[in-house]
Amino acid sequence: MTQTDSYPLLSRIHSPEDIRGWSTDELSSLAEEMRAFLLESVSRTGGHLAANLGTVELTIALHHVFNTPEDRLVWDVGHQSYPHKILSGRRDAMKSLRQKGGLAGFPKRDESCFDCFGVGHSSTSISAALGMALGARQQGERRKSVAIIGDGAMTAGMAFEALNHAGDEKADLVVVLNDNNMSISANVGALNRHLASLLSGPMYSSMREGSKRVLNHMPPMREFMRRAEEHVKGMIVPSTLFEELGLNYFGPVDGHDVNGLVKMLRNIYTMEGPILLHVVTHKGRGYAPAEEDPCTYHGVGSFDPNQGIQGGKGGGSPTYTQVFGQWLCDQAEADERMVAITPAMSEGSGMTAYVERFPDRYHDVGIAEQHAITLAAGMACEGVKPVVAIYSSFLQRGYDQLIHDVALQNLPVLFAVDRAGVVGPDGPTHAGSFDISFLRCIPNMVIMAPADENECRRMLSTGFLLDQPAAVRYPRGKGPGVLPEAGLIPLPVGQAEVRRRGKGVAILAFGTPLAQALDVGERLGATVINMRFVKPLDEQRVLEAAREHDLLVTVEDNVVAGGAGSAVAECLASHDIAVRLLHLGLPDRFQSHGTREELLTDAGLDTDSIESAIRKRLGPQACAGAAGGVISDQIGQV
Numbered sequence: 001m002t003q004t005d006s007y008p009l010l011s012r013i014h015s016p017e018d019i020r021g022w023s024t025d026e027l028s029s030l031a032e033e034m035r036a037f038l039l040e041s042v043s044r045t046g047g048h049l050a051a052n053l054g055t056v057e058l059t060i061a062l063h064h065v066f067n068t069p070e071d072r073l074v075w076d077v078g079h080q081s082y083p084h085k086i087l088s089g090r091r092d093a094m095k096s097l098r099q100k101g102g103l104a105g106f107p108k109r110d111e112s113c114f115d116c117f118g119v120g121h122s123s124t125s126i127s128a129a130l131g132m133a134l135g136a137r138q139q140g141e142r143r144k145s146v147a148i149i150g151d152g153a154m155t156a157g158m159a160f161e162a163l164n165h166a167g168d169e170k171a172d173l174v175v176v177l178n179d180n181n182m183s184i185s186a187n188v189g190a191l192n193r194h195l196a197s198l199l200s201g202p203m204y205s206s207m208r209e210g211s212k213r214v215l216n217h218m219p220p221m222r223e224f225m226r227r228a229e230e231h232v233k234g235m236i237v238p239s240t241l242f243e244e245l246g247l248n249y250f251g252p253v254d255g256h257d258v259n260g261l262v263k264m265l266r267n268i269y270t271m272e273g274p275i276l277l278h279v280v281t282h283k284g285r286g287y288a289p290a291e292e293d294p295c296t297y298h299g300v301g302s303f304d305p306n307q308g309i310q311g312g313k314g315g316g317s318p319t320y321t322q323v324f325g326q327w328l329c330d331q332a333e334a335d336e337r338m339v340a341i342t343p344a345m346s347e348g349s350g351m352t353a354y355v356e357r358f359p360d361r362y363h364d365v366g367i368a369e370q371h372a373i374t375l376a377a378g379m380a381c382e383g384v385k386p387v388v389a390i391y392s393s394f395l396q397r398g399y400d401q402l403i404h405d406v407a408l409q410n411l412p413v414l415f416a417v418d419r420a421g422v423v424g425p426d427g428p429t430h431a432g433s434f435d436i437s438f439l440r441c442i443p444n445m446v447i448m449a450p451a452d453e454n455e456c457r458r459m460l461s462t463g464f465l466l467d468q469p470a471a472v473r474y475p476r477g478k479g480p481g482v483l484p485e486a487g488l489i490p491l492p493v494g495q496a497e498v499r500r501r502g503k504g505v506a507i508l509a510f511g512t513p514l515a516q517a518l519d520v521g522e523r524l525g526a527t528v529i530n531m532r533f534v535k536p537l538d539e540q541r542v543l544e545a546a547r548e549h550d551l552l553v554t555v556e557d558n559v560v561a562g563g564a565g566s567a568v569a570e571c572l573a574s575h576d577i578a579v580r581l582l583h584l585g586l587p588d589r590f591q592s593h594g595t596r597e598e599l600l601t602d603a604g605l606d607t608d609s610i611e612s613a614i615r616k617r618l619g620p621q622a623c624a625g626a627a628g629g630v631i632s633d634q635i636g637q638v
Contacts, residue, residue: 008033009026009033010030010033010086013086013087014089015087016063016087019063019064019087020063022064024258024259024262027057027060028057028258030060031258032286034083035056035285035286035287037086037091038053038056038082038083038086039305040305041094041095042082042300043302044302045096045302046097046098046300046301046302047082047098047105048079048080048105049290049297049298049300050283050284050294050295051080051283051294052079052080052082053286053287053290054080054178054180054282054284055083055148055178055255056083056285057255057256057261058176058261058281059080059083059084060083061262062176062265063087064265065262065266065269066146066269067143067144069088069114071144071145071146072129072132074119074145074147075107075119075148076122076123076124076126076147076148076149076150077119077120077153078106078107078120079106080178081106081107081115082094084114088112089112090103090111098425098427098593100592100598101592101594104427105426105593106118106427106429107119117132118429120426120429121393121394121397121429122156122367123149123153123155123156123159125149126147126159126163126173126175127158129146129173130145130147130165130166130169133145133171133172137171142172144174145172145173147173147174147175148176149176149177150177150179150180151177151178151180152366152367154177155365155366155367156367156368157368157370163175163242163245163274163276164245166245166274167246167247167274169274170273171273172273172274173274173275174274174276175275175276176276177276177277177278177279178255178279179252179255179281180255180280242276247276248276249276249278250268250275250276250277251276251278251279252278252279253278255282256282256285265277284297289309296309297309316478317478317481318453318483318484319350319476319478320418320450320453320475320478321348321349321418321476323453323456323457324350324416324456324460324474325349325351325352327460327484328340328350328351328354328387328389328416329354331387331488332354332357335385335464337384338385338386339361339363339379339384339385339386340354340358340361340363340386341362341363341365341372341375341376341379342363342372343364343367343369343371343372343394344364344365344366344367344368345390345391346364348418349389349390349418350389350418369390369397369398370397370400370401372390373388373398373402373406374405376406376411377405377406380412381409385412385414385464386413387413387414387415388414388415388416389416389418390415390416390418391417391418391419391432392418392421392432392434393429393431395417396434402442402469403442406469407443407444407445408443408444410444410469412466412467412469412470413470414460414463414464414466414469414471415470416460417435417472417473420432420473420475420511420558421433421475421512421557422591422599422600422603423475423476423596424476424596425593425594426593427591427593428592432473433558433591434559435471435473435558436534436563436564437559437561437563438562439473439534440562440564440566440567441562442469444469445468445469445471445535446466446468446536447470447471447473447533448462448463448470448491448534449510449531449533449556450472450512450532451480451509451512451530452480452481452482452514453478453480453484454483454484454485455532456472456474457484457485458485458489460472464488465490475511475512475557475596476596477596479512480515493536494537494538495533495541496508496529496531496533496541497530497532498527498528499514499528500522500526501527502524503525503549504526504550505525505527505550505551505553506526506527506529506549506553507527507554507555508531508542508545508552508554509529509530509531509554510534510554510556510564511556512557513555513556513557513605514528516555516605516606517555517610520607524611524615527548529545534564534567537567537568537571539571543577546572546577550579550580551579551580551581551614552572552580552581553583553610553614553617554568554584554585555584555585556586557586557605558586559585559586559588560583561588563585565583569581569583580617584604584613586603586605
């Protein structure tokens, strides 16, 4: 059976314009097809599933009513943008989703004109859509700007900053609040749909505006009517907050009722000024396992839809995230001062067991990285020992708080920085490419980069015991398989270790690239040093390596600019030591999506590429031999 036979309605769609003349019955049938296609497609490629299953009808209704791409749709985070990609001419390319050279997992401006704003981090949509609305107004263009934001993303302060500004500007902006978690399902029924439709309809709007014009001449009466309207609407819809911010509120409405959504959006389309439409959806809609467990089905690998996601086999070495989760529980057991904080990433950061065992010492602050960091600073002021579990790319969002509220006051906050370095299929928005560079320049910070699972555990213990800010940065996935030791054993601060002694070349490895460095060291007979600490740097070891070798090579899974290699160069310069240097790390560009292995190879951080770069730098001259002797000039000519 061909794909056209399996999905006859989808096969007719090459752009959103193709569905604008369809009846609501046809749109409902299209939703069923799209949901089946999503399940089939994502189960093969992996990706974000539950959120996309929940936004099928909403996406169809938006593209049916709004004149995209002339009207702008801005998707918050982008976890729910797959139906949007399918409707905007990328259905056939979904088989390449999140693969190297294929479709991105998030909206991306250079991928399609329908992706008017690139996203990947939460809570940016309202600001971006407002900027587009104000840009259109300044240029005298009439078009709609629509931000689609989830209830989770609305926990961030940035979203409310944008709402406040939108109300003040009276901009022509529509904010669609996709609510898939709040307990308001009782409000979604026939009566509520009728009230919401009535409030957005032309009769109510004309009466409302007409009465304003009349009552403008009677200020006391105008104020009385304004308050009366607020109280009446407040009794039937949760509108007060948004109305106070200056937005006209409608909803909540059923986000899986295409007919109701189309009617509501058509009414809103004719209105001016900032509007908030509150839509209630269900994550995982139409696929029972995802409805029952949307967290597990949020981001998935390939799986059999008939079987669902099966539990992994036990045994084997733990991931770095699991190492952190176990350490967190053990350290909490040993020290009652510990408290763990996360900005809405408890599962992703490996905190599930900790949450169950120590609920009174756990704080999930929502998608509010800035608040998470200053909250930790405040706790540290009171003698508490906070551990902030955060992804590398999300730590960027709290940089001001990291500097001013933690480091400037030299407060003992430990940052467990997950997803450091190359991440993979999620692409550049989630890559942990910059944390060494932006942390290294901050006074009072201690920065550690474990080369294996056991070092990760020991570094976490080290950071926890310090009376100053510290960060342990570790990658996604598994390491080389070094099982963590029992106990909470710290490392000597600022001490590197020589893992292999050779001649001619010294490779200084920071973090997980140590495995590749050791392989290269065996091939070239080079010295290999596990640096462990980016800050404070083991200057004595660096100076010794410079005096005893002809070439120093630094290797890190961070951008070269301002990274650990730069720290080595600064150390040598401060001691007026001239030695040949080669810095290997991530390139000065945003890497696209692909597997971790593909991206490491692209960056020249796989074993063969590191060896090739060193040989190229050495040229035809001699270097140390594999057994500590001398390799002939022929090595550089191979």
